[in-house]
Amino acid sequence: MILVTGGAGYIGSHICVQLLQAGHEVLVLDNFSNSKPEALRRVECIAGKKIHLLEGDIRDSTILDRALSHPVRAVIHLAGLKAVGESVNKPVDYYSVNVTGTLNLIQAMQRHQVYQLVFSSSATVYGTPETVPIKEDTPLHPESPYGRSKWMAEQILHDLSLSVANWKIVVLRYFNPVGAHPSGLIGEDPSGVPNNLMPYISQVASGKRPLLQIYGNDYPTPDGTGIRDYIHVEDLAAGHLAALTALKHSNELLTINLGTGHGHSVMEVLNAYESACGSKLSYQISARRPGDVAFYWADPSQATKILGWTARKDLQSMCNDSWRWQKLNPNGFC
Template identity: 50%
Template sequence: MSAPSTVLVTGGGGFIGSHTCVALLDHGYELIVVDDYSNSTPQVFTRVERIAGRFVGALYELDIRDRHALSRVFDRHTVDAVVHFAAVKSVSGSLHKPVEYYDSNISGTTTLLRTMHEHGVHQLVFSSSGSVYGDAGPGPLDETTPARPVDPFATSAWICEQILADVCRRRPEYTVLCLRHFAVAGAHPSGLLGESPRGTPDNLLPNVAQVALGRQKRLPVYGTDYSTHDGTAIRDYIHVMDTVEAHRVALDHLDDAPGMHVFNLGTGKGSSVLDVIAAFSHASGTSIPYEDAPRRPGDVAARVADASAVTRAWGWRAVRNVDDVCRDAWRFQRLNPDGYAGSARRPMTKGS
């Protein structure tokens, strides 16, 4: 069986999802995209199509927990495989709204699985998170490292992984490729796509960019007393373009073997908060003032990936570094100081 030609992308309007749509369109896939736009905007698809030079096949505005609306999408299209991004993903948000996170992420995944099964679709690429490792140590962490999630978002991702593993153990027709990406950042090199969250940014890079633009006076550095080389938290920052390439390559490997297969996505190199500030200052030509702030609940000292397993299996490896991340993130922010506001909106295909 050849690689799937029609792919349903859940959460395709989000940061990683929108970049993945470009990569899949570039490689000839037909796309069906569903998103509820709770942390994204349909305006992004004007840019996706501009970069790819192709129209997205079908766009549906719906919450994947709405089983009837999701089923109608599968009724209207022949779906070969699903790439699943749809989730709420803020660590701090999950600490304040744990029930909402469990409901959204777990119910969304189980509803998707039930709907896939009813329509004879059994191939899935699941976008998980390196946060499932929690406070497992500085690493590098490989796929055999025990999961120790420390916040509701990470726990919800881990529970979804267990559900998927159980499905694969009991139904041999399923193949699930679970990609645990670490700290995804950066932007499309065109400057047309990037990280544009609603409200106050939760991740480091958008906050640094806001300071570089002069919209924030100082960057709060949450925790300066970690056991790291400069006292600030270390993460494995992987460029979004490397991340989406891994998701695209995963589609080529859905027929390798049935069952559940888990792979880390990362660079294998950690950068501290102060390292990122220095790299972004260089990329933007702007000094980034910062101030010490207390540690945040759910944060850990360091989390760095060992991604050698996916290199051995598929030949994929991250080829960009934190300087590339900062350069491209700054280009997007400089060209789009208000994010996607003002982009032309293409009429959407409603899911209800």
């Protein structure tokens, strides 16, 4: 059995589908603070298999002990807060959930002698990189409480792996997950105003938002807009299954980027989304935001070398799947 913390969320639900389809038994622990139980019901519809569910918070040691009293052999730890902007206003919440919650999970795993862990980290730990593509040994300079909370959790896992020989840990640094399951049954369902580009564009396409604000068109990029590494959530989910396999063969902590290895500008994403939805979308150019960088993409060669994993879906597939989800679910999982 695989325990997936935060398994009802955007990324977690897609991982659960692939775990079930690969024949794994899945136990989800989620407090539904930023997700809905309906997502798991739809996961079961897609996979044709049942999920075991415990509702609770990773800061609650009692619920963690209940979860790990099941025959769990490995944990995929996704549960956490993830909005950079929000983390600036609520830093204590981010350190509480992302750092203390991870510590609680590790301690519970030790009590129940479960030593295999795939940890959800983020490319935000790199901060503003001096060069691209970004490799795993790029110096870490997280610039927000969110990024620092992920960096702190990584440091805890690093120290743990050095002190206790039987731990097997893979840290996955995500770049920009987008898209949705091709069925249109599960996808990204942000609360309030979306923090990320593609869900915002999708709400413009559906008429929920009047226009897209593009922050800066004077960057040193081909069209002047910022470039990021967007990865289809289905490819990201496949990376977690590859990491689970890698755990069996490694005796050291592995840190691996999950990205495509190339970037797309804001205008490229907008144009691809217009092609997906079949209409022109309104946008407005605004001034650059403080802290934004011109370009940012991964070197995913370690993922290929160690995990045998490569991102397969292109930008148009990401937009097509995102639009299908948005069109079929204009109000998300409600």
